[in-house]
Amino acid sequence: MLIEDLRKQSTPFKxxxxxxxxxxxxxLSYSWVSTKMSFKELFDGWGYMVSYVSGNPEIEGSSYFxxxxxxxxxxxxxxxxxxxxxxxxxxxxMSVILAVPLSxxxxxxxxxxxxxxxxVLHEFLRRxxxxxxxxxxxxxxxxxxxxxxxxxxxxxxxxxxxxILALGIHTAGVLSKLLSEGNEAIDPGPVEALTNSGAGxxxxxxxxVIPQTMxxxxxxxxxxxxxxxxxxxxxxxxxxxGIGFYLFDKLRGFENGSVCTILIFIIVTVWVxxxxxxxxxxxxx
Amino acid sequence: xxxxKNLVLGYKKEKxxxxxxxxxxxxxxxxxIGPSGAGKSTLMMSVVGGIKVFDGKFKVLGxxxxxxxxxxxxxxxxxxxxxxxxxxxxxxxxxxxxxISGMLSDIPVARAxxxxxxxxxxxxxxxxMDVVDxxxxxxxxxxxxxxxxxxxxxxxxxxxxxxxxILADEPISALDEKSAKKVMDILKRVNQTYGVTIVANLHHxxxxxxYCSRIIxxxxxxxxxxxxxxxxxxxxxxxxxxxxx
Ligand SMILES: Nc1ncnc2c1ncn2[C@@H]1O[C@H](COP(=O)(O)OP(=O)(O)O)[C@@H](O)[C@H]1O
Ligand SMILES: [Mg+2]
Numbered sequence: 001m002l003i004e005d006l007r008k009q010s011t012p013f014k015x016x017x018x019x020x021x022x023x024x025x026x027x028l029s030y031s032w033v034s035t036k037m038s039f040k041e042l043f044d045g046w047g048y049m050v051s052y053v054s055g056n057p058e059i060e061g062s063s064y065f066x067x068x069x070x071x072x073x074x075x076x077x078x079x080x081x082x083x084x085x086x087x088x089x090x091x092x093x094m095s096v097i098l099a100v101p102l103s104x105x106x107x108x109x110x111x112x113x114x115x116x117x118x119x120v121l122h123e124f125l126r127r128x129x130x131x132x133x134x135x136x137x138x139x140x141x142x143x144x145x146x147x148x149x150x151x152x153x154x155x156x157x158x159x160x161x162x163x164i165l166a167l168g169i170h171t172a173g174v175l176s177k178l179l180s181e182g183n184e185a186i187d188p189g190p191v192e193a194l195t196n197s198g199a200g201x202x203x204x205x206x207x208x209v210i211p212q213t214m215x216x217x218x219x220x221x222x223x224x225x226x227x228x229x230x231x232x233x234x235x236x237x238x239x240x241x242g243i244g245f246y247l248f249d250k251l252r253g254f255e256n257g258s259v260c261t262i263l264i265f266i267i268v269t270v271w272v273x274x275x276x277x278x279x280x281x282x283x284x285x
Numbered sequence: 286x287x288x289x290k291n292l293v294l295g296y297k298k299e300k301x302x303x304x305x306x307x308x309x310x311x312x313x314x315x316x317x318i319g320p321s322g323a324g325k326s327t328l329m330m331s332v333v334g335g336i337k338v339f340d341g342k343f344k345v346l347g348x349x350x351x352x353x354x355x356x357x358x359x360x361x362x363x364x365x366x367x368x369x370x371x372x373x374x375x376x377x378x379x380x381x382x383x384x385i386s387g388m389l390s391d392i393p394v395a396r397a398x399x400x401x402x403x404x405x406x407x408x409x410x411x412x413x414m415d416v417v418d419x420x421x422x423x424x425x426x427x428x429x430x431x432x433x434x435x436x437x438x439x440x441x442x443x444x445x446x447x448x449x450x451i452l453a454d455e456p457i458s459a460l461d462e463k464s465a466k467k468v469m470d471i472l473k474r475v476n477q478t479y480g481v482t483i484v485a486n487l488h489h490x491x492x493x494x495x496y497c498s499r500i501i502x503x504x505x506x507x508x509x510x511x512x513x514x515x516x517x518x519x520x521x522x523x524x525x526x527x528x529x530x
Contacts, residue, residue: 196333
């Protein structure tokens with residue numbers, strides 16, 4: 001009797017589990033079929049891929065390997081890569097400035113510190129701010145940075161500034177969501193203690209909220225920096241600065257040896273930044 | 286300092302404490318005892334305005350608590366220090382920063398954000414860290430401290446607000462006997478050297494008897510005893526701790 005109950009309670013074959021699993025499988029298979037995914041085609045296409053990567057023997061430089069190492073080009077790539085990283089730096093600062101306040105108005109617990117009242121008006125204000133903040137963050141995030149870049153190129157012309165604005169806006173939306181999750185996970189105890197001692201919003205942020213969210217903040221911002229560098233390296237496709245300009249140019253001209261060189265630049269840069277952020281992250285635990 | 290007359294307290298629609306009549310004077314060391322769920326925390330938190338007042342008269346530091354304005358409430362809160370069972374310190378900040386966080390109402394926002402303190406603030410912080418015997422660990426982060434040490438930092442933080450009253454909600458129930466004794470000794474010292482009124486919810490009856498000048502017994506939302514600890518007979522103790530139904 002008792003064992004039966006325990007068996008029932010612990011069985012993995014519960015109705016909800018079965019329903020969830022079959023729903024997942026249905027969505028997967030529907031999507032797989034609709035998008036015409038096929039292992040067979042990948043196998044059959046293998047040969048074409050090899051010949052694309054190895055290039056046409058009659059056209060010089062159409063093979064990815066060996067990478068083309070022309071010294072004048074290398075210098076250009078290097079400075080374009082530097083510009084790419086610079087774009088990410090400025091964009092990151094911009095997005096943090098936008099995302100931090102946005103993340104506060106999209107965290108229920110922080111809103112309770114900002115507008116602590118219990119009346120209908122207070123509740124209305126909190127909900128209003130939350131809705132507006134969430135809406136702005138969603139728009140920022142949902143529009144891809146390439147699309148933002150096109151919009152900003154039309155406003156401020158070709159060049160890295162358009163790319164910076166595009167990255168800054170998009171990442172502000174992403175960061176806002178990530179940071180608000182961190183905000184909502186803080187221990188409310190210290191906030192309660194400071195509230196009771198009569199501290200106002202900014203002081204509570206400085207002493208009870210920010211010290212607690214710091215490790216999560218640093219980790220998210222570093223992750224977004226790396227991701228901004230990766231995005232910045234293709235914004236040049238639409239004329240928004242960075243190494244993407246060369247990448248696009250060489251891809252279009254089937255100068256795959258040079259494409260390979262540029263890809264190596266990007267991969268090495270991302271790898272170095274990854275190592276650097278690991279060092280920084282360790283200091284902020 | 287605190288006056289309650291025929292007071293009824295509770296949450297939303299639920300009345301928890303009924304017909305409370307209490308007067309608390311400056312310099313008292315009061316222990317509140319009673320079974321869990323009796324309403325001790327509710328009674329204590331009502332003093333800082335977190336609890337709904339249904340009926341009766343309620344004055345804290347001369348202000349009427351019923352329908353009090355936010356600004357006035359903040360004034361009252363600045364004069365009351367609270368110590369929690371879970372310490373409520375910021376783990377990632379140093380002992381010094383945690384202590385100073387108790388005197389934020391005297392520090393301008395810009396300096397508070399920069400953590401730039403004046404000599405007189407540091408002097409005050411040092412004095413309170415001395416009182417709780419934590420001067421050796423000022424630079425330590427609070428997550429490196431033991432429970433007893435954390436509670437002592439919490440007392441120093443409460444002191445930093447220069448309170449007239451310190452409320453301590455089960456300050457020692459998470460501590461071992463030795464740390465608990467040290468914390469209680471410090472509370473006693475604070476009571477005597479600064480004349481701060483102390484109101485503590487205590488789980489341990491013998492601790493309450495040893496340290497408190499006055500004991501308030503609560504059971505089922507009612508004050509069933511209010512007197513000196515020597516007047517606490519075993520019959521009364523039984524009355525406090527047996528569930529009424
Ligand atoms: N935030 C709350 N909302 C509603 N009821 C509460 C809340 N906090 C406590 N209570 C109720 O009030 C009663 C007294 O609780 P409490 O004051 O915490 O008792 P004690 O501190 O003596 O253990 C309990 O029945 C509890 O369920
Ligand atoms: Mg309690």
